[in-house]
Amino acid sequence: MKRQKRIALVNDITGFGRCSVTVELPLISAMKIQACPLPTAILSVHTGFPDHYLDDYTDRMAPYIDSWQRNRLDFDGICTGFLGSAEQIAIVLDFIRRFKGPQTKVMVDPVMGDYGKLYPSYTQEMCDKMRSLLGVADLVTPNLTEACQLLDIPYPADGIVTDEELAQMAGALASKGPQQVVITGLHEGETIKNFLYEKGKIDIVRSPKIGGDRSGSGDAFAAIVAASLIRGEHLEAAVRKAASFISKCLMYAVELDLPWNYGLPFEEYLTELQWQQPVLYLVYIS
Secondary structure, three states: OOOOOOOEEEEEEEEOOEEEEEHHHHHHHOOOOEEEEEEEEEEEEEEOOOOOEEEEEEHHHHHHHHHHHHOOOOOOOEEOOOOOOOOHHHHHHHHHHHHHHOOOOEEOOOOOOOOOOOOOOOOHHHHHHHHHHHHHHEEEEHHHOOOOHHHOOOOOOOOOOOHHHHHHHHHHHHHOOOOEEEEEEEEEOHHHHHHHHEEEEEEEEEEEEEOOOOOOHHHHHHHHHHHHOOOOOOHHHHHHHHHHHHHHHHHHHHOOEEEEEEEEHHHHHHHHHHOOOOOOOOOOOO
16 A cells, blocks of 8 residues: 655654654654654743743653554655653663564664753663664764764863764664764854764765854754655755755744744745755865
């Protein structure tokens, strides 16, 4: 039976702030792929706001997954995001093992920390369990902090790392399971660099640095890359599409003077995503 492609989204659902499933679902749907949430928690707003309400779904994840299995659902992709406890990571590992078919692509976005520090909720046990997801992943998209944590190596001084060191790190991550590795959000002067590694082949995708950090940017990046790969696009093209789309949203956020915790105003360009071609930025460094 012919059907649309579908991706299971393992992440929280946040009512305001444009992050997690709230970002992933519309972007993936715009690319003509069915997005199927597996909630890890429901939040009123994300934790970048002064006050938030959180309903932890850990105890409800297993019966939710069991229902999917009884209904004989299958997925072309499984995309994981922020996981709030060691127990959730174990549940997700079991979910992947139960639902990963021969053609299912598993994409792990190991949301653990940034700028050399783990998020306050992250424990050593969670770091250890997160490493176990590498063994079932086809693609992993860590930032530099997360890549160091996954490899259990020190974060480099001032966050500065050479392409040769990145190649070594990406190769080491790939040796643990994923065929594709993207080390994301690397600061390089006035640009942001994404370092791609696939079966020993290296590519670098650069975008202009626009404004400051913004909530949900990583979720948007992961969603567009995941949907592109499920559609059969190559990794470099997928990353360029994601970087180009996010750059456009960042420029509009600056124009609107949008607070960082309001996320990316992606709705303005959502209808363009289906046929968007990546923009190549020329960066001159004197």
